[in-house]
Amino acid sequence: MLSSILSTLFTMRFLLTIIRMATPILFAALGAFIAASTGIGNIAIESIMTFAALAGVLGSYLTGSAWAGVVFGMVVGVLTVMLIAFFSMKLGADAFLIMIALNTFADAVAIFILYQITGDKGTTASLTTPILGSVDIPVIKDIPIIGEILSGHYILTYLCWLLIIVMFIVIYKTPLGMRMRACGLNADAAKTAGVNVERLQVLSLVLSGIFAALGGVYLSLNYLKIFSKGMVSGQGWMGVAANGIANGNYWMLVLSGLVFAVFRAVSIIFSSNSAFPTDLVGAIPYFSVFVILTVVSIVNYYRVKRGKVEGQ
């Protein structure tokens, strides 16, 4: 039994599954992180991913171009965060309540639109849509093992990793990034230094919407190649959780996202093995979020207690 589990885990297939699973979670985590960097808690990532996933497929179907679909998804992502910004910053509503409302009705709205357009309440399988493909990197793809690891992934996966590097540079090496972090750490200090806090917060929210949307269109245009009901299934929340664990530490964010991806990969690999009850296996990634968050907060509690860091 144990050896069969181990032999399933230490395979190339498992590693490649992790990379596939990591992409949407990392997009979501980046979205949560960039918003948090200016002091905004974006918990609407999950719903933005859902809207963008559907919009991506519809955009692709209507225009006949998968990339136009990606742009369509990103536009919907931006519109969603602008809605949040408008209600909270202009009308003075509680941002968290708006985001909770969005998350609550996202699935239902998506299905409603889906049904209006396709007459199907489950998927967009009836629409023939152009989708995005994978990329084989010349030369590298021919190197044994390394070629298999680095080459042949979905195109948005490469975009995701590129974005991780670019955003690191933007956040930590440019004036813009420094000002954004300043807003999140002490908005009054930023304001008195002449930084336009509100504008940067809106900008970070827009970027957050774009990143989350990319996570959504990855699912519907690149990975699953259709939109189906409930397809985001908590991956946006995992990004939010990864951001919570990272607590402002960029590489910790990436690591947390990858850890969640590992558990999703475990769940996927084992669900094809009939020896395990599928419901239980399907719960693994969610259970891992619960366990990891609990462990992290217990560790933090004792760090404060033992005087390693100061409490609030």
Add this chain to the structure above:
Amino acid sequence: MKETILKLDNVTKVYPNGTVANRDINMEFEKGEIHSIVGENGAGKSTLMKVIFGIERPSSGTVTYKGEETHFNSSMDAIKAGIGMVHQHFMLIPSFSIVDNIILGDEPTKSVFIDQKEAARRCQELSDKYDFELDVNAKVSTLSVAKRQKVEILKTLYRNAELIILDEPTSVLTPQETEKLFNQLRFFKEQGHTIIFISHKLEEVKQISDKISVIRNGVSKGTYLNEELSMEQLTNLIIGRDLDNDMDEYKTHEDFHHQNALEIKDLYMEQNGKPVLDNISFAVKCGEILGVAGVEGNGQQQLVKCITGLEETAYTGDIVICGKRVNELNIKGRRDGGMAYIPEDRMGDGVAGQLPISDNLISTYYTREDINSKLFMDSKKIAAVSDNLIKTFAVKTKSADAPVNSLSGGNVQKVVVAREYNTDSKFMIAEQPTHGIDIGSAEFVHHKLIEMRNAGAGILLVSADLNEVMALSDRIIVMFNGQIAGYFPDANKVGESELGMYMLGAKHQSAEEIGGALND
């Protein structure tokens, strides 16, 4: 003839809720002078500074800077014009380096990236020029309060400020540090900078200023040359009457001294791998005020947190309140055992800002029988209690139902003190009880603390304001680096500069001498 740099003509500021913060203020500031603005809290100093610094726009009247009428939309415009402000509460980001704090908003760049080398070079050059002795690559969180203030000043100089506004800059400094700051201010003056100095410490105002302007109730009471104004005249201008400054009429009540209100034995706690409370032992007797002096950040905050039960980090040692060991008790348990607490962060910890004054006046003893009926809270009894407190503590408000955050700082503090006073506790912690409030309210709070002491309560007074510690305390301990550096059994027999030496760590008493804090 000197050159006028800033001129205010009939500046009036009316807030949307109808409060008139400034009325027809006329003032003139000359290039290269140190010009103090004094007045009670709520007198309108801060509003006036906000108008000058572009945070608020005047309702009527004009501000003329360098001969041109200003129309600042934000502080950004004021900064660009050459006005800098050092805020009372530092506007710094602790996890950033000094360099990053200074350059924020005006970063030198190399293509699209921040040019860290150039930034560090410029900051170090500035720091060296003004003899600030800073390592500009250090993180702000590792700096003392005095150094953080220097960073704030550097921020304004980096932006080429010619007019620098300092809002209560000495409230967190030791006498020695204040002296150093004043020397630096005089140097700025020589360099042609204009300084606007806001303070309620009148000795310091007299010491540093060329000119003094007084504001009372939003109205300017005139600008005077420092020489032509005596301390008494100045006080009179500020509060409109003579101040009763004689605390000596109250004598220590030794009848209560056989009991201890608080005993601390061998209190030890580590944070970030180093001791922040290092074997602290002392006692507060009933009927005395024990003053804790020290520069902020030398363990006073942690000490207070340990005593009140707010501390999250584990500590060792004994804390005994009114004869009972309270280490394992929560905050309510400690309060029930006879503790009252006036917290430093008035708006954050002292009151619930949006709730009415009446609720805030009972919030630490709302379960007490005299304000409850059998099942519900008795609003009539609560109203009676709060009306009585509002009257005896002279809280300036139209109604007990007004939210407490509609009051001025001094009146909010009166609400806090009134509530804690009304608990009839035998032990009181007063943490920075008059920080940032006006002279009138501060005087009132001081009298109430003394009244409580005379009635037999033991009071632990923690304050960064040395004058306050010296005026109120019967005995004094000085904290430095988490330790008690000095113990003075008679507060009347120790001078300000002597205490300053202990606060800065230049002097340290022997263990036997310090032992008196517990055993006397």
